[in-house]
Amino acid sequence: MPPTTQPTQPTTPDARPRTSSLRGVLAERASAEAAVGEKLDELWEEEPGLIGFITTVNHKRIGRRYLVTASFFFLLAGVNALIMRAQLGSPDNKLVDPELYNQLFSLHGTAMIFFFATPMNSGFGNFVVPLMIGTRDMAFPRLNALSYWIFLFSGLFMFSSLPLGLAPDGGWFAYVPLTGDKYLPGLNLDFYTLGLLFLAVSSTVGAINLIVTIIKMRAPGMSLNRMPLFVWAILTQSFMLVFALPPLDTANAMLFMDRRFHTRFFVPSDGGDAILWQHLFWLFGHPDVYIIVLPAMGMISSVIPTFSGRPILAYPFVVLATIATGIISFGVWVHHMFAVGLSDVSLSFFAAATLTISLPAGIQMFAWLGTLWRGRIVLSTAMLYAVGFLVAFTLGGVTGVMFAVVPFDQQVTDSYFVVAHFHYVLFGGAVLPILAGLFYWWPKITGRMTNARAGLWSFGLVFGGFNLTFFPMHIAGLLGMPRRIYTYQPGLGWTVWNVLSTVGAFVLAAGLLLTLGLFVHSLVRGERAPDDPWGANTLEWATGSPPKDYNFPVIPTVHSGNPLWDGRTLPSMVEHRHDPGRTLTEEHKTLRTSELDSRVEAVMTMPEETALPLLVAVLLTSMFVALLVSAYVAAGIIAGFMAVAVTWWLWHRPEVEPG
Amino acid sequence: MLAPKQRRLLMALGCVLTSGVVAGCDRSTPSALDPSGPKSDLVATSWWILFSVAAAVCILVTVLAVVPMLLRRRRRQVKGGDGKRFVMICGIILPGLVLMATFALSVTDIATDASPPRPSRMTIDVIGHRWWWEVRYQGSAAVTANEIHVPVGTPVQLRLQTADVIHSFWVPEVMPKMDLLPKRVNETWLSVSRPGTYRGQCAEYCGLQHAHMAFLVVAQPRADFDTWLGRQAQDAPQPTTAEAQRGLSVLTQSSCATCHTVRGTSATGDIGPDLTHVGGRQRLAAGAIPNDFGHMSGWVANSQTVKPGNIMPPQHLSPEDLRAVVTYLQGLG
Structure with missing residues (x-):
């Protein structure tokens, strides 16, 4: 879909910008998607x-x-x-x-x-x-x-x-x-x-x-x-x-x-x-x-x-x-x-x-x-x-x-x-x-x-x-x-x-x-929803409706407490659209930032899809059913299996590289 | 728009409901707002203070929330500023003052409620059972169930205990709740200012028949009370008719006697209520049914149809025996 809105004008973060149109795809997101969307789609797409x-x-x-x-x-x-x-x-x-x-x-x-x-x-x-x-x-x-x-x-x-x-x-x-x-x-x-x-x-x-x-x-x-x-x-x-x-x-x-x-x-x-x-x-x-x-x-x-x-x-x-x-x-x-x-x-x-x-x-x-x-x-x-x-x-x-x-x-x-x-x-x-x-x-x-x-x-x-x-x-x-x-x-x-x-x-x-x-x-x-139907102030509205699997094609720089109204946060998605440190297009990755000021600390690799959580949950369920019917020995054995499954799960730790 | 209309409707409803509380209370309603004793008087007074402040706050917030909705088309531009001073004054200072006043009210009420206006000269033990109330008068042989007689205008000391799970003693017109806890004795007091019968009910969920664990507080003038207590302290009257005589022997020779006591006879069970003067009580089965020949017969024959799950098993008596035993019990005034 072509972008139907103009980039928002810089205004004070004090109020909703009057110029922002509430229809279609945000221009900033469209430009960022055009740059890296396809690559990210492949990386983040899940099994059907x-x-x-x-x-x-x-x-x-x-x-x-x-x-x-x-x-x-x-x-x-x-x-x-x-x-x-x-x-x-x-x-x-x-x-x-x-x-x-x-x-x-x-x-x-x-x-x-x-x-x-x-x-x-x-x-x-x-x-x-x-x-x-x-x-x-x-x-x-x-x-x-x-x-x-x-x-x-x-x-x-x-x-x-x-x-x-x-x-x-x-x-x-x-x-x-x-x-x-x-x-x-x-x-x-x-x-x-x-x-x-x-x-x-x-x-x-x-x-x-x-x-x-x-x-x-x-x-x-x-x-x-x-x-x-x-x-x-x-x-x-x-x-x-x-x-x-x-x-x-x-x-x-x-x-x-x-x-x-x-x-x-x-x-x-x-x-x-x-x-x-x-x-x-x-x-x-x-x-x-x-x-x-x-x-x-x-x-x-x-x-x-x-x-x-x-x-x-x-x-x-x-x-x-x-x-x-x-x-x-x-x-x-x-x-x-x-x-x-x-x-x-x-x-x-x-x-x-x-x-x-x-x-x-x-x-x-x-x-x-x-x-x-x-x-x-x-x-x-x-x-x-x-x-x-x-x-x-x-x-x-x-x-x-x-x-x-x-x-x-x-x-x-x-x-x-x-x-x-x-x-x-x-x-x-x-x-x-x-x-x-x-x-x-x-x-x-x-x-x-x-x-x-x-x-x-x-x-x-x-x-x-x-x-x-x-x-x-x-x-x-x-x-x-x-x-x-x-x-x-x-x-x-x-x-x-x-x-x-x-x-x-x-x-x-x-x-x-x-x-x-x-x-x-x-x-x-229902009518198709635009990115930001309400003219809201927070970042979730800078994504697609519904958002892509990777949420943000380009991770933005946040400039205020009302990022969509400050006129600078959205454009940062356009500015960084060729910055590999923000697009992270090689693997399943996202940024790790500092606790107070949110400065970039590292790039984290995110885990792939897995059925392990379901397996552990099923084991836990059987353990509780065993406890319910007073099969305590069975519950103990299932707990053993669960320990093995969790160990397997924790064996491969995600990579973290300095950002 | 529907929203303000809704709210107007609601407000009208609120007025109707409030006036209903004030006007619509007849004597049979155990209303906390129609108090007949110093403890509930205190609460009712505090309630009207709290209610007025609460109503004012609710109206204020409703107006503040609804008016901007109604005026929304008049405003072209948002107003700036971060309103710290407004929030400081309306959200911290004003509520702070109201809350401090509420605390003063609370502390005063706690102190007033803690002890009776005059020392009490009489102590009653109330023991909760699933699902009935045992009542013992200290210094007297009187034991009764689900009916507590007290002299009017005199503070009475209560010792609340339970034989099984937690129950809660509540007579809305006379006194707020106090729990009955296992292995503990909760001491409190009660005073009734007007003669009359007041309904109380267990207020802590205690299992299957929690709904049927009511009792009555009967406040009598001193002389009447003394007469009543004197009578209750005595053994059961001897049966005067052949039918009642037969009832007594059925009672003592059947399973009744394993659970119930009738003082002055060989029935000395201590699982169910003391039946020595059961005929004089207003209701049976902890308030579930009236105390008359028909209801009592039904109860004795199969109490499970009346109050499912109570521990009294159905009694397999012949119709003649049943009539005899109920005649006897009804005669125990």
């Missing part, structure tokens, strides 16, 4: 067909798979929720029995947190981050494939429990001693402990991969103070995952041993401690809220500046707020335990910590609002969802602040008020931004545009349904309705609020189905 499918290590394919798989699990866990809402739609309802209901809510929570929200963010991280920082793949592409396969298999492992009638039934935070083998025998809780340990392997390697990618592979010139806020959010989130998962893994390993080998970590009658589980779980669990919400906020920090046509307000404050959230979130876990009977000093301390963590959220909120006020708004579907997020997340935030008033927390904790609160935080604070992110990056991911009018309906139904589902729950909770009850009696004043919630849930489901239909329609019939 099934072999390519199982051996791929391309971050974009893996990122897409993460998004599709996580959305699939969202659908399944959403159906769980619809069944629960149908059951609660009338008092003394007998649609499902308590056994199934308890499995449904336990699996719903576990799946939404672990198998949807976190991996969905990983999907965006995988697809968008390498593009945003101007590199050709993740730091460890094979590890990336491994982390995807493990995520897929652990999700299938966890969900297979439901058709077997053995889904976890101890709630998503699985409090002991209820979840010990004495009170909940059967494989249900073993699916939980093993499934989460299994998934944790994926999350941990995925997080380390993103950290290394972000720290070592940013395009020359993208010093830390020019890094996009979404990348900051993913970096912070990845560090949080690395530190938050060990307490959860430890707790799950201990519970598994309690259940199988009669260790007594959590058995109070034998000197174990029931509260220990709560500390370990929430020491993971509270940071996890931000592990989910921070990347979502990062998406908002991408969407709002683009559709306001100006950079975000107070960038350094937003960066500091992101990091501060990550750190403070490790110090607030006890507010999940205010009714446990702790000392007044602990209560006051954690009340203060809980209040502190809302400060960084306030900073980000007003940075977004200020950006809207000083911008020139384009009301796209992504922007609608972003504004919906601002409203919903604020509501979830203010009820969160209320919990710092300890006696109030003790009144509403474990009631539907809390259910309302965390759905405002997690649906309002994560799902709405994820939808904003999907609409925003959809043209980049698929090369197709979505229908704006249908987008309006999508937002209307989802946002309306969401509020109708979860707002009445605040009231049900204040009227004394505890959470996790499979039914309730008539005449308690709860029925009307539950009916509203149930109606809302089905409106929400209709909205989500419409959204799914809209995306499918776009894939089949």
Whole structure:
């Protein structure tokens, strides 16, 4: 396709250049592609067909798979929720029995947190981050494939429990001693402990991969103070995952041993401690809220500046707020335990910590609002969802602040008020931004545009349904309705609020189905997307839609925090189009740069496609299945095979030459 | 545009819902906003303060977010500047002040809530079981289940314990939650300011029948309470009719006695609730069903149809024996 735009005029990085046209291929990219595109195509092209499918290590394919798989699990866990809402739609309802209901809510929570929200963010991280920082793949592409396969298999492992009638039934935070083998025998809780340990392997390697990618592979010139806020959010989130998962893994390993080998970590009658589980779980669990919400906020920090046509307000404050959230979130876990009977000093301390963590959220909120006020708004579907997020997340935030008033927390904790609160935080604070992110990056991911009018309906139904589902729950909770009850009696004043919630849930489901239909329609019939349909400010929009396998024909020099608006970063792709140090056309290669200033340090050879990650993931899956069915010897043997496979994998190290 | 319309709709809905909370509470709703004791009074007062501030913040943010959308066609040019001062004032200083005030409220509430206004002279042990509540009055032989009588206007010391998993004691109109933890005793207090019956329910998920683990707090004037406690401390009354007499012998000779105690008889089981004065209780099965002849018969015959998974097995009694035993139990006032 011929270039249809003129090179952008140099302007200040303060605003979107007015001259940039939003159609076709960017002239700078066209010129760079013309120089080296063909050579790179040959080098980076992957095997077609099934072999390519199982051996791929391309971050974009893996990122897409993460998004599709996580959305699939969202659908399944959403159906769980619809069944629960149908059951609660009338008092003394007998649609499902308590056994199934308890499995449904336990699996719903576990799946939404672990198998949807976190991996969905990983999907965006995988697809968008390498593009945003101007590199050709993740730091460890094979590890990336491994982390995807493990995520897929652990999700299938966890969900297979439901058709077997053995889904976890101890709630998503699985409090002991209820979840010990004495009170909940059967494989249900073993699916939980093993499934989460299994998934944790994926999350941990995925997080380390993103950290290394972000720290070592940013395009020359993208010093830390020019890094996009979404990348900051993913970096912070990845560090949080690395530190938050060990307490959860430890707790799950201990519970598994309690259940199988009669260790007594959590058995109070034998000197174990029931509260220990709560500390370990929430020491993971509270940071996890931000592990989910921070990347979502990062998406908002991408969407709002683009559709306001100006950079975000107070960038350094937003960066500091992101990091501060990550750190403070490790110090607030006890507010999940205010009714446990702790000392007044602990209560006051954690009340203060809980209040502190809302400060960084306030900073980000007003940075977004200020950006809207000083911008020139384009009301796209992504922007609608972003504004919906601002409203919903604020509501979830203010009820969160209320919990710092300890006696109030003790009144509403474990009631539907809390259910309302965390759905405002997690649906309002994560799902709405994820939808904003999907609409925003959809043209980049698929090369197709979505229908704006249908987008309006999508937002209307989802946002309306969401509020109708979860707002009445605040009231049900204040009227004394505890959470996790499979039914309730008539005449308690709860029925009307539950009916509203149930109606809302089905409106929400209709909205989500419409959204799914809209995306499918776009894939089949959607208009072809230009490189930069929104006139955005970050580097991913300097690639094709969808990007070529090598992302950037020429690795650009980044001149500002809003590279596509500074008028210098894009032309650098043209300037360097004959520079072998930036085109890297000999082999599968990309640049390694310094941590702070992003100066070129070396040229790295990237690994080729391989089925090894799939093999290791299959072995790991069989090991967990063996552990589940108590075949410990078999599990040991499989672990041996896995060690051999991993050794084989690590034998050939990639070449690194000084740059 | 749909977005602002949506929001207007939402706001209207919000108003309707809020007024519903205030106006629509009848006495049978265990509403935290209709308090009948100092602990819940404190929380309800704090709630309205928190609610007002929260509503103001939500309205402010909604306006700030929606107005630029409505005015978007008026703006031709973006405004420059990086807005550090705006973010500093609105995002740090103002929220900081609000949060400090919230902390002051929290610390005051924690201190007020910690101890009763007057020292309590009475202690009640509450022991959680899957899925019912055992209640013991210290200094008295009285043992009851799922129904806690207290004198009105007097702080009562509570000692919360559990026989199995974690439960949580919650009477929204009277007191916020306190957990029942294995191998620990959580001490707290409770005071009811108006005579009446208040519904409580387990608030920590405790397994299959967590939904059916309710109880009642009955606040009575002192004299009535003393009478009640005196009666509860006594052994079960002797059966007065032949039918009831037959019921007693069925009870003591069948499997009932292995799990239940009826003081003054040879039934001394300690797995299920004490039945010494079961006839006087308002509800059965931890609030699941009313306490009358029909419901109790159904429960004794096969409690699994009422509350699946509870540990009481179906009782294979002849219709005559069943009628006799229920007649006897209903007579235990």
